[in-house]
Amino acid sequence: MSIRMASKRRTVALAAAGASLALILSACADTDDGGGSGDGGGSDAAAPALDCSVYEEFGDLEGKTVSVYTTIVEPEAETQVASYEPFEECTGVTVEYEASREMEAQLPVRVQAGNPPDIAILPQPGLLNTLVSQYDAVLPAPEQVEANVDEFWSEEWKEYGTVDGTFYAAPLGSNVKSYVWYSPSMFEEAGYEVPETWDDMMALTEEIASTNEGATRPWCAGVESGDATGWPGTDWIEDVVLRTAGPEVYDQWYQHEIPFNDPQIVEAWDTAGEILKNPDHVNGGLGGVDSIATAPWTDAGYPILDRSCWMHRAANFYATQWPEGTEVAPDGDVYAFYLPSMSTDERPTLVAGEFIGAFTDRPEVQAFQTYLSSPDWANAKAAATPAGGWVSANNALDPELLATDFDRLSAEILADPATVARFDASDLMPSEVGTGSFWAGITEWFASDASSQEVTDTIEESWPKN
């Protein structure tokens, strides 16, 4: 074979490689649509002016920088960055924002390598727990932060940022997870009312199921989420445990004072199974029961839009997942009702949130921590989020600044004294269970015919022994 021929062949191979690469790249490009539509916000709603004198006690911070590492990527990243502006203007500090979806895996690596960020926005208390107990890396919260949290947050929220009696991490944003998404117009046309109790909801489910046609079912669900597959399913179970067994049992459950396969917990799984494992009740527009295991959580509610599904249980942040142009309002395309409890006078609610962990204690870092734990930040963030989908349990948050009715509803539930809020249990369990066997177990529960007893037995076995 002559050299010329060889080089010609190589050119062909190269061109082919280039072509296939281009194919892949263009296939990937679609998926990022819908991001980056926000214009950075900040200017639309007027945030109240910040009282700069609070930060004088930290000395002259002009020209200093603080690095922040977080899982909050585009498009929400823009509103985060915009919410830091008042602080930057006050103090002259520059906040370096770094976001990555791999942050939860990368942060411990950076900590071990001696290269941690100044501040990390921890998406769950379990990670805080790991960083404190395994790597002894997070610094206790400065007194100004603790004072803010004592004043503006309820005791439970402070407890979630505490490990072994030391308060480390102030809460930042909050999520309300006990929501059922539905289409108000579909309900109105069919003459259905939003259910007030669990039994009402089951009756409604049966009623809708009697009209099943084609792929249409009363409920749709999906738990696929890459290597975090399973988490939306654990939220379902937690919500039901809160309702059938009650908050006290819930606390004992995640602290492992009762085993994971306690009969009360197995009963909760079975109660959830009456909806999620009944082929007459799921999985609207997506397939059979096993399709819950493979349906991506991000679009598992979409069948509501084409009317092949009636209800979809998902957190408040699902509001930002709907396709562009979907109106989230009481009279819009979709809206959500509170996942009913056994009776109308109890309101157990599943919540979650992010926390601020600090790895350095320079004055500018502490000043920024103080700002993030203050109502000033919460209000600035509310004003910087014109599209909505964000809320905080900070009790000095001004509901008027929230962008949508739906966010105000979430804030109302968080602030309501009748609400018994409980934090997402899988975030509080040891990581072997909370991000391991519980996720894998619930996926298995949907994917194969495994019974609630079998799955909870397996999860109990994986609970760390010491």
Added chain:
Amino acid sequence: MDWFLSAGDDPVHKLLLMVIAIALFVVVMALILFVVDRRRNPSKWFIAGGFVGPALILLTLGLLLPAGGTIVNSFQNRNGSEFIGLDNYIRAFSEPAFLLVLGNTALWVLVAPLLATFIGLVYAVVVDRSRFEKFAKALVFLPMAISMVGASIIWRFVYEFKPASVEQTGLLNQLVVWLGGEPVQFLLERPGNTFLLMVVLIWIQTGFSMTLLSASIRAIPTDIVEAARLDGLSGFGMFWRITIPSIRPALVVVLTTIAMTTLKVFDIVRTMTAGRYGTSVVANEFYEQSFRQNNAGLGAALAVLLFVIVIPVIIYNVRQMRLAEEVR
């Protein structure tokens, strides 16, 4: 000093750092070679040290030390604060979840390299000297240019499931529906799903085996082929008695190389199922334990396990390569 340690987002700064690093490398190497060259009557060891020394030092720092660290880690608990003996290995060999992972890995190593090599070989023989040879070879070679993650995303679309009453988006399920069947959850049905993941690797690696084997078929001396033909061999007999024995060394190298790739397969499993639905393999579980569960000890034990399994394959591969060279 700070200027050298972090470049931030400034591209000019980054480029400058790169140029400086390259210049530094050239200067250091030139210095070493200069010193080696200046000595009159240098000993053999001195020259060898000058040439191989830098590489050896870097290998020790970048490969041997970390490998040793991983082995030590595998006998420690989750954050390396305590020695716990063989506990991590006992867990890896006793818990049902890990046994499934080991079983899957064994299945991968047994099936994927054999199929990829076999298909590549048959293809190479069939298209050899045919009219469409170049085009046919390019076709099979194309997937080699696609990254494992890219290929996995493509194949996930192929296997995608939609209920019967909705329009299908997955190619395979559309075929099933056209043939009058019900759509199947391809990635859920075990153990079939593991084989469907292997298809992705085979799809990529067949091009590699086809290219190598085709080249060594070409290299079979014509006199042997002529002689065999005169003795009345043709068709399958020629393939079995002449072609296969002649390319045996290449065949083994291809087989073992693909086997090593298979043992490291992580991207395909992580992208397509994230190890759920009973499809996890050791490489995926090692990542899961080390970086998602923050259990450095167990993760290290799995890495060591993978290393131990790969060693015999590598030794065999190297010996066969040497044999092949001697033949030449």
